[in-house]
Amino acid sequence: MPDYQKLYSILFNAITDTLEDLRKQNYGMASERLMHAQLTTETLYIESGPEKEKNKVDKNCNV
Numbered sequence: 032m033p034d035y036q037k038l039y040s041i042l043f044n045a046i047t048d049t050l051e052d053l054r055k056q057n058y059g060m061a062s063e064r065l066m067h068a069q070l071t072t073e074t075l076y077i078e079s080g081p082e083k084e085k086n087k088v089d090k091n092c093n094v
Contacts (some may be wrong), residue, residue: 033079038072 045068052061 033076038075041072041075042068044068 045064049061049064052058052064
C-alpha cells in the first residue's frame with residue numbers, strides 16, 4: 032500500500048521550494064524541481080501499488 036504521507040511530503044516540499052524558485056525568477060530550476068518530484072512520487076507509488084501486493088499474494092499461494 033502506498034505511503035501517502037511520504038508522497039504528500041515529497042510533493043509539498045517540492046512545491047514550497049518551487050514557489051521560492053519562481054519568486055527568484057529561476058524558472059529552469061522550478062521546472063526541474065517539479066519534474067523530479069513528479070517522477071519520484073510516481074515511482075514510489077507504482078512500486079508500492081496494488082499490483083505489487085497482488086504479486087506477493089500470488090507468490091505466497093505457490094508455496
